[in-house]
Amino acid sequence: MQKLPLKIGLLGLGTVGSGVVKILQDNQESISIKVGRGVEVVKALVRNPDLPRAVNCDSFTLTTDARDIIDDPEIDIVVEVMGSIEPARSYIIESLKSGKNVVTANKDLLALHGRELLDAAKEAGKDLLFEASVAGGIPIVAALKHSLAGNQIKQLAGIINGTTNYILTAMADQGRDYADVLKEAQDLGYAEADPSSDVDGLDAARKLAILASIAFGSRVTIHDVFTEGISKISKVDLAYARELDCSVKLLALAQEDEERIEVRVHPAFIPNSHPLSSVKGVFNAVYVVGDAVGETMFYGRGAGSLPTGSAVVSDLMQVAHNLETYANGSLNCTCYRQLEIKPVSEFKSAYYVRLNVKDEPRVLASLAHMFAEAGISFASIIQKPKPGQEAEIVLVTHPCQEGQLQQAVEYLKVYSKVLDICNIIRVEGGQSWSGRD
Numbered sequence: 001m002q003k004l005p006l007k008i009g010l011l012g013l014g015t016v017g018s019g020v021v022k023i024l025q026d027n028q029e030s031i032s033i034k035v036g037r038g039v040e041v042v043k044a045l046v047r048n049p050d051l052p053r054a055v056n057c058d059s060f061t062l063t064t065d066a067r068d069i070i071d072d073p074e075i076d077i078v079v080e081v082m083g084s085i086e087p088a089r090s091y092i093i094e095s096l097k098s099g100k101n102v103v104t105a106n107k108d109l110l111a112l113h114g115r116e117l118l119d120a121a122k123e124a125g126k127d128l129l130f131e132a133s134v135a136g137g138i139p140i141v142a143a144l145k146h147s148l149a150g151n152q153i154k155q156l157a158g159i160i161n162g163t164t165n166y167i168l169t170a171m172a173d174q175g176r177d178y179a180d181v182l183k184e185a186q187d188l189g190y191a192e193a194d195p196s197s198d199v200d201g202l203d204a205a206r207k208l209a210i211l212a213s214i215a216f217g218s219r220v221t222i223h224d225v226f227t228e229g230i231s232k233i234s235k236v237d238l239a240y241a242r243e244l245d246c247s248v249k250l251l252a253l254a255q256e257d258e259e260r261i262e263v264r265v266h267p268a269f270i271p272n273s274h275p276l277s278s279v280k281g282v283f284n285a286v287y288v289v290g291d292a293v294g295e296t297m298f299y300g301r302g303a304g305s306l307p308t309g310s311a312v313v314s315d316l317m318q319v320a321h322n323l324e325t326y327a328n329g330s331l332n333c334t335c336y337r338q339l340e341i342k343p344v345s346e347f348k349s350a351y352y353v354r355l356n357v358k359d360e361p362r363v364l365a366s367l368a369h370m371f372a373e374a375g376i377s378f379a380s381i382i383q384k385p386k387p388g389q390e391a392e393i394v395l396v397t398h399p400c401q402e403g404q405l406q407q408a409v410e411y412l413k414v415y416s417k418v419l420d421i422c423n424i425i426r427v428e429g430g431q432s433w434s435g436r437d
Helices: 015-026 028-035 088-097 107-124 140-147 162-174 178-187 202-216 235-243 305-324 363-373 402-414
Strands: 006-011 039-045 061-063 077-080 101-104 153-159 246-257 260-271 283-290 294-301 348-358 378-386 390-397 418-427
Touching: 006 015, 006 305, 015 028, 015 039, 015 305, 028 039, 028 305, 039 305, 077 088, 077 305, 088 101, 088 107, 101 107, 101 305, 107 202, 140 202, 140 283, 140 294, 153 202, 162 178, 162 235, 162 246, 162 283, 202 246, 202 260, 235 246, 235 348, 235 418, 246 418, 348 363, 348 402, 363 378, 363 390, 363 402, 390 418, 402 418
Parallel strands: 006 039, 006 077, 039 061, 077 101, 260 418
Antiparallel strands: 153 246, 153 283, 246 260, 283 294, 348 390, 348 418, 378 390
16 A cells, blocks of 8 residues: 655745755655655745745645644644744744654754754654754764764864855965955855854854764753854965965864863864865865774765755655654754863964064064963964064964963063064864874
8 A cells, every 4th residue: 555645844945945845856756765655845834925936836835824834734744944043943842742753954043952952852752853954965964873873073173164165265266355255255145145154153153063962962052162253364364374285264173072072163274184175165074083983074065955955855754764663753862961161271272373573683582482481382483574674473383272372462462572463373183283293
């Protein structure tokens, strides 16, 4: 006897929702074979049913009332792709309580209310899957939950915001200014009219909170993630990066140290020998180190209608398999520990420090003394003359704690020969600044 199709209700029919519909329509036959029954959208929540759509909507109903989906007893799975915190949070909880499994792409919501939502799914005995919330079409959530589950994850580092990676790539490859490339990214649709979520690092921080929670089995929220954006990066810094055989990336980094979790998002010099340095344009990548598997890297498109829709559909198919085996709700929250978040002052990395100074004798010796007082030594020093009686100095330190670096910065601020602290950027990806072990 042929089984009835699984019925899907979409909360949202924008970029991602349209991608989900297109994939289900285009790949209907193969998906049905793999799942063992059909999977079809029957209703979609929209603001205005009369607007033109990117996909054919003739086979399902458009509604402006979420209750038409949440309260429909025939709908098996609710897909939330509307974004924002509310009413998405309430809709997901109500859907779970009404006996529906839920798939979401909402990183903002999960990074803030993940525990609440996963607890609601557990109580309801239903699935809450969220592969599409991080890195678009890259299957990193499933990899951490399943494929790498036998490992103790040592480190997770990623380029997980395509907008900032596009900006930094164009600045580096074309020698252009930040403001110019940001405007281009907005014109191309890679950046929003208000780009702050991307360029200030908040988007990447939300995604990192989700990944770190899974990787280390302990709840991490957006508030735990140290976050710094890319707006201070100049083409001068990128030129020095080339000179040092490095690339500059907005890096999302999580690692466990003595049963504490370190989570941070910030620009970083990465040696060109590191695999993340080759990730360019709008592409994303997540680099994971496990105690058994060693180094792995997951690469692909981090956003877009079809890549993100692909992740949603993969979750839909997993829910369908779970329905067949009566396994819904068996693997939602994977947090089984309560680890402390490591304080920023104890973060450890090398640093690139670019200064404008008076071009006078003993200035460099005085700088070396100040850093030595903070317990910091130099791996490299570059000095270049400037017009007038000035010089530009770049100091690349050996790894030290953030607290030590801040102590050195306080010395610099009161030293009369330092005219400007132009920029300070962390250097990651190896035991030394050059990436050589």
